Amino acid sequence: MVGRGTEIGRTLLAPSVLSADFARLGEQVRCVEDAGAGLIHLDVMDGHFVPNLTIGPPVVEAVHRITSLPLDVHLMVEEPDRYLEAFREAGADWISVHVEAVFHLHRCVSRIRELGARPGVVLNPATPLSLLDDIVEYVDHVLLMSVNPGFGGQSFIPSVLRKVASLREMLGQRGLGTRIEVDGGVTLANAADLVRVGADVLVAGSALFGRGDPGENCRAILTRMREAEN
Secondary structure, three states, X not given: OOOOOOOOOOXXXXXXXXXXXXXXXXXXXXXXXXXXXXXXXXXXXXXXXXXXXXXXXXXXXXXXXXXXXXXXXXXXXXXXXXXXXXXXXXXXXXXXXXXXXXXOHHHHHHHHHHOXXXXXXXXXXXXXXXXXXXXXXXXXXXXXXXXXXXXXXXXXXXXXXXXXXXXXXXXXXXXXXXXXXXXOOOOOOOHHHHHHHOOOEEEEOHHHHOOOOHHHHHHHHHHHHHHHHO
């Protein structure tokens, strides 16, 4: 079955465990789940597509065992087709691949859906929305990077607000219910603006786990998001 957990409200907050304390990972995941998070976001980096190495299927499987929330796995890797089955078997509910990394994009997102996960595609900040023209109707979500991928804790690129608004307009013109996800530099200061221009899912890492209590930080951002929905 695709997707675990209950999705409340139009917008979802997806805490990124890239910024969590891995020595306390279970505790911190449960903390943001109790605070109202809608997804758990897991960044997979291979040291080739982006200049960093992070997690593999065993960590996804470990997180799967400790939360009822859907797992949102973002593959920042070369040849992501090679890893789809492994991450799905580990518990990935949403799987996103970069348009910049896939030669046969339709085949890749079709395979994700065949495996029982929700397929998504990702655009880097400098990648134009025009590359979505032939694929957007086949995916459940589009992830717009609002930093250059590879590391947590980077500053939000303001021009992505216009990109979110343009994508929302494109989806409306086509009558599509595709979710818009934003990842990178999401904070209490910009969460409401992102929701107002059309974002449905916000990925936050250092804003939740960087300082203070992750649960309190989660609730504060969710409050801003809910207020912006109205």
